[in-house]
Amino acid sequence: MGTTITIFSTRGGSGKTITSVSLASTLSKMGYKVIIIDGDLEAPSLIHLIKPQKPVADLNYWTDYLGAKNLKVEDIINPTKLSNLSIIYSSPPEIGKSFLSKNSQRWWQNALRKSLTTQKKLYEIGYDFIIIDNQSGTSLNSVNNMILADVSLLVVRPASYGVGAAEVFIQEMHSLLKGMKPRKDFFVWNQVPVTDNPEEKTLLNHFLSKWDVKIEELGIEVATVIPFDHMLNLQLLNEITNEIFSLTISMNSSMLEIVDRILKYQNQQKRNGN
Amino acid sequence: MNMVQYLEDVVAILNLESSGPNFYHNLNSELFDIQAKMLYASRAIILCGLANQRSPEKELQGPVPVTELSSSPYSFYYFQLRPHLKGLQNIHLVIGLIFKTMNKKKFKPIEDELEAILISSFESLDFSLISPESADPKLKEQLNQIFENIFVEINSLLESSNSEKSIFNLGFLVNLSGDESKLAKKLMLFPDGLLLNTLSIDEQNTLNLLEQKGLIEKHESDEGIVIIPQ
Numbered sequence: 001m002g003t004t005i006t007i008f009s010t011r012g013g014s015g016k017t018i019t020s021v022s023l024a025s026t027l028s029k030m031g032y033k034v035i036i037i038d039g040d041l042e043a044p045s046l047i048h049l050i051k052p053q054k055p056v057a058d059l060n061y062w063t064d065y066l067g068a069k070n071l072k073v074e075d076i077i078n079p080t081k082l083s084n085l086s087i088i089y090s091s092p093p094e095i096g097k098s099f100l101s102k103n104s105q106r107w108w109q110n111a112l113r114k115s116l117t118t119q120k121k122l123y124e125i126g127y128d129f130i131i132i133d134n135q136s137g138t139s140l141n142s143v144n145n146m147i148l149a150d151v152s153l154l155v156v157r158p159a160s161y162g163v164g165a166a167e168v169f170i171q172e173m174h175s176l177l178k179g180m181k182p183r184k185d186f187f188v189w190n191q192v193p194v195t196d197n198p199e200e201k202t203l204l205n206h207f208l209s210k211w212d213v214k215i216e217e218l219g220i221e222v223a224t225v226i227p228f229d230h231m232l233n234l235q236l237l238n239e240i241t242n243e244i245f246s247l248t249i250s251m252n253s254s255m256l257e258i259v260d261r262i263l264k265y266q267n268q269q270k271r272n273g274n
Numbered sequence: 275m276n277m278v279q280y281l282e283d284v285v286a287i288l289n290l291e292s293s294g295p296n297f298y299h300n301l302n303s304e305l306f307d308i309q310a311k312m313l314y315a316s317r318a319i320i321l322c323g324l325a326n327q328r329s330p331e332k333e334l335q336g337p338v339p340v341t342e343l344s345s346s347p348y349s350f351y352y353f354q355l356r357p358h359l360k361g362l363q364n365i366h367l368v369i370g371l372i373f374k375t376m377n378k379k380k381f382k383p384i385e386d387e388l389e390a391i392l393i394s395s396f397e398s399l400d401f402s403l404i405s406p407e408s409a410d411p412k413l414k415e416q417l418n419q420i421f422e423n424i425f426v427e428i429n430s431l432l433e434s435s436n437s438e439k440s441i442f443n444l445g446f447l448v449n450l451s452g453d454e455s456k457l458a459k460k461l462m463l464f465p466d467g468l469l470l471n472t473l474s475i476d477e478q479n480t481l482n483l484l485e486q487k488g489l490i491e492k493h494e495s496d497e498g499i500v501i502i503p504q
Binding site for chain 1: 430440442447448455456459463465466
């Protein structure tokens with residue numbers, strides 16, 4: 001039985017996709033068989049970071065699959081340059097958005113049922129980790145993706161308004177997910193300013209430690225602090241982004257810290273018989 | 275309710291251009307004998323007169339009774355679109371959605387969602403295929419696809435308004451009582467079913483309450499009784 005990790009945030013631009021890809025490539029380089037699902041129907045960006053190896057016109061998307069009876073899970077799995085990392089892409093944003101606004105509650109209920117069945121199939125195929133790059137916010141789509149999670153990673157950039165929203169979000173989401181199945185929730189500070197200025201350092205440390213206490217009180221473990229990466233941010237300004245595998249190198253120490261915590265949790269669950 | 279009944283709920287979707295009805299997406303042939311078609315045409319032309327430059331655009335209007343068919347009463351919603359392109363200022367499309375008047379109550383609660391479906395569906399329509407004199411055959415192709423999608427969406431909406439009780443309906447799930455909610459959340463994770471004998475005695479007692487509410491079904495299998503969440 002594998003592990004599903006859902007990466008989420010309260011707002012866009014927090015770095016979910018980069019974190020998803022970095023985590024996925026780190027795990028796959030460690031020898032695990034990994035698949036990433038682009039579950040962000042509103043702003044799917046995985047396709048820009050890891051290019052499909054076949055023409056876009058030939059792709060079957062996650063969105064096609066959720067609503068179609070004639071597609072098998074194998075039809076939507078795409079290989080990458082890493083032999084044990086696969087991807088399920090999401091459709092272009094205009095289609096994804098219409099999915100979100102047009103589909104009825106009943107449709108999303110069926111999508112949840114299908115996602116749960118698919119999760120099982122992906123484990124049967126042999127994937128050790130399913131990583132879901134989730135949509136931000138609390139749409140039925142993002143809640144469905146959270147239900148699949150054995151481990152969640154809430155990615156937040158340090159800004160008082162961002163963390164305030166995250167606090168409310170966590171409480172709301174947890175009341176729904178409470179008692180559903182064993183799950184470990186982690187928190188990731190992303191793109192944290194790096195400074196040598198003593199006053200700025202004090203401001204930053206005061207902010208982080210205040211929120212670390214609040215977040216841990218909500219039952220979430222702070223997994224890592226990813227420092228602001230100048231080169232990564234500059235590379236993202238390119239129209240054609242380099243293969244993400246080159247971008248992940250600078251984030252490796254943070255990713256290894258996250259992976260270490262996830263594996264420890266996984267072992268603990270195995271010992272508990274879950 | 276099953277799909278066949280829904281098919282009867284939405285009888286037809288039409289596109290009526292300002293010059294009169296010119297394209298029908300036929301979902302139920304009974305309406306489209308020559309006589310009925312003419313009756314609809316006359317009703318549609320009256321509505322086209324109503325839906326014009328002064329009428330609201332992209333707002334669902336109706337339902338309007340089709341009194342000409344007294345033996346089998348129908349009503350329809352209509353929805354106006356105007357291409358905002360140079361040279362097409364006087365063109366408007368009216369989308370009519372016909373249903374049996376007896377089903378009016380089913381449509382009332384879904385009107386807002388229906389309007390949202392129509393708006394998002396027609397966003398993709400390529401108005402450059404229309405000229406003041408004619409419409410490119412590709413437009414008909416596009417409309418055909420759009421109407422097909424609308425039809426599927428409406429059926430799904432009607433179905434959802436009749437099936438709120440589901441373990442996979444999260445809004446419903448959180449409002450169940452403590453033990454029921456806890457067990458329902460557990461069962462949800464096994465959409466293909468869970469063996470009854472894996473549940474504790476307390477859980478099996480709670481299961482009876484979920485069964486009474488129609489939230490689970492029990493099926494016999496070689497391995498024992500399987501609980502299927504609904």
